Amino acid sequence: MAVTVTSPADFHVHLRQGSFTELIAPHVKKGGFDLAYVMPNLKPPITTTEQALKYKADLERIEPNVEYLMTLYLSPGLTPEEIRKASAAGIVGVKSYPRGVTTNSDGGIESYEAYYPVFEAMQQGDMVLNLHGEVPSDANNNIHVLNAEVQFLPHLLKLHAAFPRLRIVLEHATTRAAIEAVKSCGPTVACTITAHHLALIVDDWAGQSWNFCKPVAKYPDDREALRDIIKEGHSRFFLGSDSAPHPPHFKSTSTPAHPCAAGIYTSPILMPLVADLLDSFGALDKLSGFVSEFGRAFYKRPAKPGKTIRLRKIDGGKFVDEKYVQGDHELVPFWTGRRLNWEIVQSQ
Amino acid sequence: MAVTVTSPADFHVHLRQGSFTELIAPHVKKGGFDLAYVMPNLKPPITTTEQALKYKADLERIEPNVEYLMTLYLSPGLTPEEIRKASAAGIVGVKSYPRGVTTNSDGGIESYEAYYPVFEAMQQGDMVLNLHGEVPSDANNNIHVLNAEVQFLPHLLKLHAAFPRLRIVLEHATTRAAIEAVKSCGPTVACTITAHHLALIVDDWAGQSWNFCKPVAKYPDDREALRDIIKEGHSRFFLGSDSAPHPPHFKSTSTPAHPCAAGIYTSPILMPLVADLLDSFGALDKLSGFVSEFGRAFYKRPAKPGKTIRLRKIDGGKFVDEKYVQGDHELVPFWTGRRLNWEIVQSQ
Numbered sequence: 001m002a003v004t005v006t007s008p009a010d011f012h013v014h015l016r017q018g019s020f021t022e023l024i025a026p027h028v029k030k031g032g033f034d035l036a037y038v039m040p041n042l043k044p045p046i047t048t049t050e051q052a053l054k055y056k057a058d059l060e061r062i063e064p065n066v067e068y069l070m071t072l073y074l075s076p077g078l079t080p081e082e083i084r085k086a087s088a089a090g091i092v093g094v095k096s097y098p099r100g101v102t103t104n105s106d107g108g109i110e111s112y113e114a115y116y117p118v119f120e121a122m123q124q125g126d127m128v129l130n131l132h133g134e135v136p137s138d139a140n141n142n143i144h145v146l147n148a149e150v151q152f153l154p155h156l157l158k159l160h161a162a163f164p165r166l167r168i169v170l171e172h173a174t175t176r177a178a179i180e181a182v183k184s185c186g187p188t189v190a191c192t193i194t195a196h197h198l199a200l201i202v203d204d205w206a207g208q209s210w211n212f213c214k215p216v217a218k219y220p221d222d223r224e225a226l227r228d229i230i231k232e233g234h235s236r237f238f239l240g241s242d243s244a245p246h247p248p249h250f251k252s253t254s255t256p257a258h259p260c261a262a263g264i265y266t267s268p269i270l271m272p273l274v275a276d277l278l279d280s281f282g283a284l285d286k287l288s289g290f291v292s293e294f295g296r297a298f299y300k301r302p303a304k305p306g307k308t309i310r311l312r313k314i315d316g317g318k319f320v321d322e323k324y325v326q327g328d329h330e331l332v333p334f335w336t337g338r339r340l341n342w343e344i345v346q347s348q
Numbered sequence: 349m350a351v352t353v354t355s356p357a358d359f360h361v362h363l364r365q366g367s368f369t370e371l372i373a374p375h376v377k378k379g380g381f382d383l384a385y386v387m388p389n390l391k392p393p394i395t396t397t398e399q400a401l402k403y404k405a406d407l408e409r410i411e412p413n414v415e416y417l418m419t420l421y422l423s424p425g426l427t428p429e430e431i432r433k434a435s436a437a438g439i440v441g442v443k444s445y446p447r448g449v450t451t452n453s454d455g456g457i458e459s460y461e462a463y464y465p466v467f468e469a470m471q472q473g474d475m476v477l478n479l480h481g482e483v484p485s486d487a488n489n490n491i492h493v494l495n496a497e498v499q500f501l502p503h504l505l506k507l508h509a510a511f512p513r514l515r516i517v518l519e520h521a522t523t524r525a526a527i528e529a530v531k532s533c534g535p536t537v538a539c540t541i542t543a544h545h546l547a548l549i550v551d552d553w554a555g556q557s558w559n560f561c562k563p564v565a566k567y568p569d570d571r572e573a574l575r576d577i578i579k580e581g582h583s584r585f586f587l588g589s590d591s592a593p594h595p596p597h598f599k600s601t602s603t604p605a606h607p608c609a610a611g612i613y614t615s616p617i618l619m620p621l622v623a624d625l626l627d628s629f630g631a632l633d634k635l636s637g638f639v640s641e642f643g644r645a646f647y648k649r650p651a652k653p654g655k656t657i658r659l660r661k662i663d664g665g666k667f668v669d670e671k672y673v674q675g676d677h678e679l680v681p682f683w684t685g686r687r688l689n690w691e692i693v694q695s696q
Contacts, residue, residue: 137551139568145554146494146567203485205554206493206564208607212555219494220487253601256684259556336604 002312002345003284007303008271008291009035012130012171012192012240014263015059017042023326024245024267025063032271032309032344035067035301037240040095045073049086069299071095071130076114080121087125092299093169094122095130098152112159119159123166128299131156133170133178134215145216146202149174153181160185167298172197172242174215176225182236183229190298192240193226193290196264196334198277209260210251210332213244230290231283238295239274243267248323248332266334269320273335275311275342310346317341350660350693351632355651356619356639357383360478360519360540360588362611363407365390371674372593372615373411380619380657380692383415383649385588388443393421397434417647419443419478424462428469435473440647441517442470443478446500460507467507471514476647479504481518481526482563493564494550497522501529508533515646520545520590522563524573530584531577538646540588541574541638544612544682546625557608558599558680561592578638579631586643587622591615596671596680614682617668621683623659623690658694665689 010033015025028036038059040046046055052070059068072078072086074096083094096112112119122129133156134148143151156170170182170191182191200217211217229237244263254260266273274291278284296302317339324331358381363373376384386407388394394403400418407416420426420434422444431442444460460467470477481504482496491499504518518530518539530539548565559565577585592611602608614621622639626632644650665687672679 139549139551139571142567142569144550144567146550201487202492202494203487206607207553207557207560207602207610209555209557209602210604216554219490219492221490223487252603254555254557255600256558256680259554262555332604 002310003275003287004308004310005271005288006292007034007296007307008032008309009037009239009295009299009301009303010241010243010267010270011037011169011238011295011299012039012194012242013037013267014039014041014242014244016245017055019327020245020329021058022062023324023329023331025059025066027268027324028066029063031267031269032311033066033267034303034307035069035296037069037092037299038071040071040073041097045075046071047073047075047077048082049089049091052086052091053089067301069093069301073097074115074118078115078118080117083118083121083127084125087122087127091127093128093130094118095132097132098134098136112155116162119163119166123163126167128167128169129159130169130171131159133173145214146218149215149218150177153177156181156189157185160189164188169240169298171240172215173226174218175222179225179229179237183234187236190236190238190295192242192295193230193237194240194242194264195266195270195273195277196242198223198226198230198281209254210334211264212260212262213242213264214262227281227283230278230286231281233286233289235289235294235297237290238298239291240295241266241270243270245331248330251332264334265331268324269333269335269340271309271311271344272340272342276340279313279341309344311342312345313341314343318343350658351623351635352656352658353619353636354640355382355644355655356380356657357385357587357643357647357649357651358589358591358615358618359385359517359586359643359647360387360542360590361385361615362387362389362590362592364593365403367675368593368677369406370410371672371677371679373407373414375616375672376414377411379615379617380659381414381615382651382655383417383644385417385440385647386419388419388421389445393423394419395421395423395425396430397437397439400434400439401437415649417441417649421445422463422466426463426466428465431466431469431475432473435470435475439475441476441478442466443480445480446482446484460503464510467511467514471511474515476515476517477507478517478519479507481521493562494566497563498525501525504529504537505533508537512536517588517646519588520563521574522566523570527573527577527585531582535584538584538586538643540590540643541578541585542588542590542612543614543618543621543625544590546571546574546578546629557602558682559612560608560610561590561612562610575629575631578626578634579629581634581637583637583642583645585638586646587639588643589614589618591618593679596678599680612682613679616672617681617683617688619657619659619692620688620690624688627661627689657692659690660693661689662691666691
């Protein structure tokens, strides 16, 4: 069995910075993807057009065969003027992180009203607002990592009502409630789904830090909702891998004082992994829509003609690479030690 | 500020086996406790009176200043005849583990009906049934580590209805629903609560394997329910620490193939920890009931006169020990790196 997909696009990926990026960025292409929608949560975060363009140039130098769509980090310093400048320079989106909920989110936002002039400018400049859709945990109000996304959804609906023409993406949705909320919105609201959230549930990260990410994988019924919306072929739900590399010792070891890093690294195996997963729940016929057409349509980035990738199913599967090493850097991919039933046979 | 407690009793503790026990067993006394209700999930599990008595003798040789109440592991080989023998020999309880849900539970039970003759014999012999109250995860039925306890509760109610005179303890309750279920039962049903479940919620074990145990810590509202029932001074809810030592490398490190071990080690700091926790949520006046009187009354093990322990509050607190070492064995206690605001000043 084989499938051909036109120019896969990953609409949510972390490529990090410095020499670490030299190991990471080429894995986008290795994983079968021609386009990377690049997250801005570096240290310091990407908050200006200049920083974003410099970061883009760095990425293009390292791996020129990928189209990088750049984003800014929503924070108090971001002005409507900077948005107009960013839009004119081809920066595509602005990413919002609630304060403190994931890797490098200490500068994240606390309330949205203060940013309405920024969103107004984004709407005018046709930029996209990318939402990490979780509220911070708050034990006094029974808010925790399992309901943090559901508690965020009223913010999504309010933003959509206030800026109906603003394109908004709810990133890495993990719950049935989030899927329903996005479905209930108009055509300007879309949703990314990661590969790992199609595979994992809460049991998988209980005591297993390699499967720990934010948002955390939820209950089996939530995973079912993610799978179902893909099976349905809904065009406002598409892949954003949230591939998030961390040095292995930050993933494997916790001390009583330091938890493990949140993030799952899927870039280097992404197309085979997604094909495997969609095949496993009967949605292989939706693969092309999910990894390319739907996201490209929403982001107005049509595939270049002739750019295709071919995958085939392997008898007995093939072990995922154990690790990737370059200089002092090392990375362990998701599903290492397991077999993938699909592989890339041709990419052009 | 100081408090005096009469002869604290820990009604759920894991003391392991072999040379490891020589490090662990003395920590019961170090933690301020005179009585240990000993779990039978060794390798192989304790399934006969002879094994239990031999294990008890081992424990008494290592640390003679603690009263050990022994239990058998509920499994298909356990007969009513063995129950009568165990009861006559002073074995106090039988512990039921659903199959596969925690450390060394591979031989656990799958359904209770087959054990009704055993329970009948236990009821006649006045033995106690100790339930690990979780059903196995089952993604097809949306059962996972967060709702496994709630899904178990109908089994508890059914057992209580079938054997109203059988003393049953729902071990290490973690949910509001479990507290309500036990409250709704008659005087023969009680419930243990651990120290760590009074401290932790799900956020605390997300990516932090040192806080990973089974049952997993639940939502803030559930923790509130555990604290509230203690504040209420309900006599059928008492301490069972479920102190569960593992070698540090099993706690700190996961590989993609191997998750961390489930279990939290509280024995060596138990009385100061419980005093600190109860003090933190305004239940210090219930300390004596929670750690001694209520459990001793349910188990019919009154404290010996004159056995008391005195604790005092420390200005600024005192760091928890970093680790305990003996021979090749090493153990890291819960809350290492943090300060406890209470300490034992006198134990007699």
